[in-house]
Amino acid sequence: MGRRLKFNIFRYNPQDPDSVPHTDTFYLAETESMTLFIALTDIREEQDSSLQFDFCCRAGICGACAMMINGRPNLACKTLTKDLPDEITLMPLPIFKLIGDLSVDTGTWFREMNEKVESWVHTSKSFDPSADEERMDDAVAEEIYELERCIECGCCVAACGTANMRRDFVGAVAMNRIARFMLDPRDQRTEAEYFEIIGTDEGIFGCMGLLGCEDVCPKHLPLQDQLGILRRKMGWSAVKELFRFGK
Amino acid sequence: METIFTDVLCIGAGLAGERVAIEAASAGFETICLSIVPPRRSHSSAAQGGMQAALGHSAMGEGDCPDVHFEDTVKGSDWGCDQEVARLFADRAPEAVREMAFWGLPWNRVVPGRSTYFKGGKQYEKVEATEKEGLITARDFGGTAKWRTCYTSDGTGHTLLYTMDNKVVELGVRVHDRVEAISLIHDGQTCSGAVARCLKTGKLRVYLAKATLIATGGYGRIYRETTNAVINDGGGAIIALDTEVVPLGNPEAIQFHPTGIVPTNILVTEGCRGDGGTLLDVNGQRFMHEYEPEKAELASRDVVSRWMTHHIRTGLGVKSPYGDHLWLDIRHLGEKHIKTKLREVEEICNNFLGIDPITQLIPVRPAQHYTMAGVRTNKDGAAYGLKGLFSAGEAACWDMHGLNRLGGNSLAETVVAGKIVGEKIVEFLKGYEVQYNTAIIRSGVIKQQERIERLVSGKNGNDNVYEIRSAMQDELMERVGIFRNGPDLQKAVENLQEIHERAKKVGLRSNGKGVNPELTLALKIQSMVRLALCTAYAALQRTESRGCHAREDFEARNDRDWWNRTLATWREGDDLPTLDYEPATQVVELPPGERGYGVCKIISCDGDVIGDGTS
Ligand SMILES: Cc1cc2nc3c(=O)[nH]c(=O)nc-3n(C[C@H](O)[C@H](O)[C@H](O)COP(=O)(O)OP(=O)(O)OC[C@H]3O[C@@H](n4cnc5c(N)ncnc54)[C@H](O)[C@@H]3O)c2cc1C
Ligand code: SF4
Numbered sequence: 001m002g003r004r005l006k007f008n009i010f011r012y013n014p015q016d017p018d019s020v021p022h023t024d025t026f027y028l029a030e031t032e033s034m035t036l037f038i039a040l041t042d043i044r045e046e047q048d049s050s051l052q053f054d055f056c057c058r059a060g061i062c063g064a065c066a067m068m069i070n071g072r073p074n075l076a077c078k079t080l081t082k083d084l085p086d087e088i089t090l091m092p093l094p095i096f097k098l099i100g101d102l103s104v105d106t107g108t109w110f111r112e113m114n115e116k117v118e119s120w121v122h123t124s125k126s127f128d129p130s131a132d133e134e135r136m137d138d139a140v141a142e143e144i145y146e147l148e149r150c151i152e153c154g155c156c157v158a159a160c161g162t163a164n165m166r167r168d169f170v171g172a173v174a175m176n177r178i179a180r181f182m183l184d185p186r187d188q189r190t191e192a193e194y195f196e197i198i199g200t201d202e203g204i205f206g207c208m209g210l211l212g213c214e215d216v217c218p219k220h221l222p223l224q225d226q227l228g229i230l231r232r233k234m235g236w237s238a239v240k241e242l243f244r245f246g247k
Numbered sequence: 248m249e250t251i252f253t254d255v256l257c258i259g260a261g262l263a264g265e266r267v268a269i270e271a272a273s274a275g276f277e278t279i280c281l282s283i284v285p286p287r288r289s290h291s292s293a294a295q296g297g298m299q300a301a302l303g304h305s306a307m308g309e310g311d312c313p314d315v316h317f318e319d320t321v322k323g324s325d326w327g328c329d330q331e332v333a334r335l336f337a338d339r340a341p342e343a344v345r346e347m348a349f350w351g352l353p354w355n356r357v358v359p360g361r362s363t364y365f366k367g368g369k370q371y372e373k374v375e376a377t378e379k380e381g382l383i384t385a386r387d388f389g390g391t392a393k394w395r396t397c398y399t400s401d402g403t404g405h406t407l408l409y410t411m412d413n414k415v416v417e418l419g420v421r422v423h424d425r426v427e428a429i430s431l432i433h434d435g436q437t438c439s440g441a442v443a444r445c446l447k448t449g450k451l452r453v454y455l456a457k458a459t460l461i462a463t464g465g466y467g468r469i470y471r472e473t474t475n476a477v478i479n480d481g482g483g484a485i486i487a488l489d490t491e492v493v494p495l496g497n498p499e500a501i502q503f504h505p506t507g508i509v510p511t512n513i514l515v516t517e518g519c520r521g522d523g524g525t526l527l528d529v530n531g532q533r534f535m536h537e538y539e540p541e542k543a544e545l546a547s548r549d550v551v552s553r554w555m556t557h558h559i560r561t562g563l564g565v566k567s568p569y570g571d572h573l574w575l576d577i578r579h580l581g582e583k584h585i586k587t588k589l590r591e592v593e594e595i596c597n598n599f600l601g602i603d604p605i606t607q608l609i610p611v612r613p614a615q616h617y618t619m620a621g622v623r624t625n626k627d628g629a630a631y632g633l634k635g636l637f638s639a640g641e642a643a644c645w646d647m648h649g650l651n652r653l654g655g656n657s658l659a660e661t662v663v664a665g666k667i668v669g670e671k672i673v674e675f676l677k678g679y680e681v682q683y684n685t686a687i688i689r690s691g692v693i694k695q696q697e698r699i700e701r702l703v704s705g706k707n708g709n710d711n712v713y714e715i716r717s718a719m720q721d722e723l724m725e726r727v728g729i730f731r732n733g734p735d736l737q738k739a740v741e742n743l744q745e746i747h748e749r750a751k752k753v754g755l756r757s758n759g760k761g762v763n764p765e766l767t768l769a770l771k772i773q774s775m776v777r778l779a780l781c782t783a784y785a786a787l788q789r790t791e792s793r794g795c796h797a798r799e800d801f802e803a804r805n806d807r808d809w810w811n812r813t814l815a816t817w818r819e820g821d822d823l824p825t826l827d828y829e830p831a832t833q834v835v836e837l838p839p840g841e842r843g844y845g846v847c848k849i850i851s852c853d854g855d856v857i858g859d860g861t862s
């Protein structure tokens with residue numbers, strides 16, 4: 001303990017005509033179990049009350065607080081300062097639209113993603129309130145949950161080379177979502193329908209497989225496996241499509 | 248001024264707000280949800296443990312039915328709830344769970360055959376029936392007669408909210424995220440929408456709606472030590488209280504959860520104890536079974552929190568730089584169980600405490616957790632005081648929780664009430680036309696603009712908003728916590744009145760431009776202190792102990808004088824709320840009696856004294 005931490009924080013308030021992008025420096029005495037949530041809150045309350053950043057659950061659950069921490073995307077609330085050097089540089093996530101300082105608009109991006117992958121169960125059945133639920137194997141439920149644990153924080157998108165180059169790339173998070181629905185017996189979409197959505201260069205064929213995404217995912221989702229499975233499946237679908245349409 | 252028209256305005260896009268929106272949109276009404284954060288980050292996502300519904304598929308839930316769920320809920324509420332609402336809720340909860348399954352929620356399912364489980368640190372065996380294989384299963388939670396809490400691992404709130412928002416996306420319901428409602432538009436009789444501040448630009452915006460819903464969740468952040476998200480600072484309750492006509496129900500009813508981790512107050516789920524975890528003191532000894540021989544660690548939350556505080560006061564807490572605490576022990580549940588059924592807990596302990604719960608003890612103590620208090624509505628979810636205003640979820644006092652809510656009943660409430668209130672809003676809207684009064688809208692907007700200007704320019708003074716919030720939080724923590732008494736509450740009221748005066752003199756230190764976070768708080772601070780005053784003052788007046796409200800100077804539950812609900816309104820210019828009372832319930836299906844756990848001392852409706860104050 002007893003360290004004096006130096007924070008270099010990106011500053012820019014697009015709503016203020018006098019504001020230009022720059023870096024501000026703040027100093028803070030480190031305390032026990034200090035997280036970046038505690039540190040940033042302290043800086044706002046004690047040093048600069050205009051500092052913008054996003055926290056919500058402060059427990060690593062909601063995905064609100066992703067930012068670039070010394071060059072790497074991560075959840076700020078669960079980053080302990082003791083795991084960082086004395087000098088800490090904080091930048092907003094790239095790709096997402098900047099709102100101000102460390103705060104970015106993930107809401108719009110993820111809503112669009114959810115619309116694009118049609119992130120819901122597609123079924124021709126209708127709900128019968130008086131009937132027992134359809135049965136499901138507990139192991140299947142757990143497999144689905146494993147992929148459903150994504151908190152839409154955007155770290156994987158920020159770390160992705162393809163997403164940084166082409167803004168229409170759907171990202172590992174979208175591919176993981178598709179994989180989640182492909183596992184789900186309630187979703188009646190066919191492989192061809194999934195293919196429509198991600199069998200493209202904005203989807204699985206744009207992915208370079210370098211796995212920046214899996215390395216940074218704070219929920220440790222098995223993105224590598226899912227991308228691999230999708231690539232194989234969609235590869236086959238691509239072959240089938242080729243024959244069907246004689247392209 | 249940007250003005251947006253819609254049929255239904257849902258202020259809040261957590262589980263309750265979105266469930267109402269789905270119902271309204273499905274009936275063809277144009278619906279917009281507002282949320283401070285992207286909808287999936289709403290605090291519903293943080294719920295871990297599960298949702299109660301009497302499906303009765305699991306072996307330990309055999310024989311369960313809505314009647315038993317109803318009884319547990321009424322007892323849990325310490326007879327403070329509206330029994331008609333509790334009945335409605337219990338009857339419709341199973342359907343709600345199934346509907347969520349139909350929409351894609353991966354509930355854990357019954358696995359047939361023998362398996363072991365823990366209770367009070369001891370291992371037992373159960374056998375799940377083959378014919379139930381693959382139906383939705385349940386785990387044990389505090390204060391329930393049966394295993395009734397449906398779950399997905401310990402990410403139930405997350406999967407519920409993601410499934411709900413998937414449905415919202417499917418239906419094309421618009422969610423304006425990063426938009427905060429800062430006042431309701433009304434003429435004292437009818438509500439016609441809200442003035443909101445965009446948290447992407449800082450600009451004001453008007454929403455005009457035929458029906459407006461407050462579904463803004465709880466407001467634990469008026470306390471310093473709380474499990475709630477940082478955005479849970481009372482926005483919804485504030486805009487209701489500011490109308491001067493809409494009352495808050497039971498503002499004294501604030502729940503503490505037994506297991507917030509020390510020091511950050513992040514919650515570890517009741518599922519830990521439900522699955523057999525135990526509480527230990529400084530000597531590594533269990534103690535709950537001594538106070539509660541029957542339910543032990545799984546008595547209701549108010550009871551467990553009180554015994555923990557009591558045990559710490561007797562000197563058996565563990566000393567730490569952050570004050571005394573106790574231990575939660577889940578080591579005996581084993582690595583496999585922890586890594587599959589309690590994985591959020593495992594992550595939280597590792598990330599925030601540097602502790603591995605598979606081999607180490609977790610430091611815990613009670614922290615503020617839930618506001619039973621909320622916008623008072625009738626059983627249709629229509630708010631008292633203003634036509635066209637509704638409320639649902641934790642923000643509302645509907646009131647199925649009375650003076651204490653059971654674990655797992657709150658997620659269930661959001662979905663069940665969301666559906667019911669949604670249906671009622673649809674009924675309300677059929678054939679309902681409105682005329683908007685532009686003078687009222689304009690004056691509502693100007694009032695907010697002036698407030699902002701005064702805060703930015705420092706015309707009101709230059710008191711520091713963070714210091715004021717901190718003083719308020721300390722006051723509630725110190726004197727309006729788990730155990731309460733007359734002199735302390737009196738002192739709290741006086742101190743909060745002083746803080747309320749200071750709150751009027753807040754001025755910004757920053758320039759207030761754009762999405763200025765200091766301004767966001769400054770706009771709320773005065774009314775936040777009013778919420779705190781409602782809690783403290785109503786607690787001072789309620790001279791009995793019921794549910795979470797434990798008066799050291801009035802230990803008995805007093806059904807003769809206090810079988811009622813507090814209604815608090817705030818008249819502009821006052822420095823205290825106006826308190827009224829109504830009977831807790833019109834319909835009495837289950838007459839007041841003993842809960843079966845906790846201290847039993849009751850002054851009955853006839854004035855007889857039952858029990859001697861021991862359990
Ligand atoms: C850590 C934790 C664990 C829990 N675990 C369980 C559990 O296991 N089982 C259980 O039954 N219950 C649990 N609960 C309680 C339960 O999760 C909540 O009561 C419930 O999810 C609340 O849902 P809601 O829709 O009412 O509000 P929330 O999900 O909190 O949503 C509120 C919404 O309102 C918005 N909002 C707020 N103010 C404004 C404003 N002024 N303008 C516009 N929008 C606004 C927010 O952005 C958000 O979208 C838990 C609670 C916590 C804190
Ligand atoms: S593996 Fe694919 S999705 Fe992941 S970071 Fe690389 S290019 Fe992006």
Ligand code: SF4
Pocket residue numbers: 149150151152153154155156157172173176216217218219220221
């Ligand atoms: S996949 Fe992981 S990194 Fe990507 S959004 Fe989801 S939780 Fe975040």
Ligand code: FES
Pocket residue numbers: 054055056057058059060061062063064065066075076077078
């Ligand atoms: S604040 Fe919710 S994940 Fe960090």
